[in-house]
Amino acid sequence: MMKNKFMSMTLRIFALVILSVFIAPAAHAGDAIVVIVNSANPVDNLSTAELKKLFLSDRSHWDTGKSVAPVMVMGSVERAAFLKAVCRMSDADFNKYFLQAAFTGKSATPPKVVSSVAALKSFIVSSPGGIGFVKALDFHGDGSDGGVRAVKIDGLAAADPGYKLRM
Numbered sequence: 001m002m003k004n005k006f007m008s009m010t011l012r013i014f015a016l017v018i019l020s021v022f023i024a025p026a027a028h029a030g031d032a033i034v035v036i037v038n039s040a041n042p043v044d045n046l047s048t049a050e051l052k053k054l055f056l057s058d059r060s061h062w063d064t065g066k067s068v069a070p071v072m073v074m075g076s077v078e079r080a081a082f083l084k085a086v087c088r089m090s091d092a093d094f095n096k097y098f099l100q101a102a103f104t105g106k107s108a109t110p111p112k113v114v115s116s117v118a119a120l121k122s123f124i125v126s127s128p129g130g131i132g133f134v135k136a137l138d139f140h141g142d143g144s145d146g147g148v149r150a151v152k153i154d155g156l157a158a159a160d161p162g163y164k165l166r167m
Contacts, residue, residue, distance in 0.1 A: 030167065032158035032163055032165060033078050033082055033135065033136070033166065033167060034133060034135070034136050036145070036149060037130060038125065038128050038129070038148065039147050041129070041130075042063075043063070044152060046151055048154055054068050055072075055082075057107075057108035057109050062129055066129040067129045068129050068131065069124075069129040070111035071111055071113075071123045071130060071131070072133070077167055078133060079091065081166065082133050085165055086165070111132075117134050117135075120132045121134075121145060121148050124147070125146060125148060136158050
């Protein structure tokens with residue numbers, strides 16, 4: 001009897017482990033990507049086309065005259081999804097774009113690259129023209145993110161139905 005209970009519990013634990021491995025990643029698929037800026041930046045909405053220009057260095061100043069300072073977390077899932085959705089590029093194509101720009105004499109500075117979401121937020125806080133993006137799970141929106149705030153994309157907030165920036 002004890003052996004059957006142990007087998008039953010072992011099978012349940014094994015099933016939960018299998019479910020968490022295969023289902024948990026699917027729960028994050030489609031999570032929103034939140035575009036954030038320095039709190040002092042008055043922009044509250046950007047089109048996808050404007051966002052692309054900012055990250056491809058085709059637009060270098062905000063309407064306020066401040067220099068645009070884009071930043072990304074290197075190797076993140078949201079980076080790959082953002083590049084695909086906004087720039088219509090893979091990570092390799094994105095890097096190639098800036099390499100070609102350098103060789104052709106185009107004035108194009110790639111976004112700053114940091115190693116973590118905390119470093120990204122810190123950079124944006126310290127840079128009045130800072131702009132970046134994070135997974136919705138990494139942005140609280142209640143003021144606790146300290147000096148950064150979300151902007152709408154194409155008139156929609158990350159929580160709105162129809163919001164297109166998703167992983």
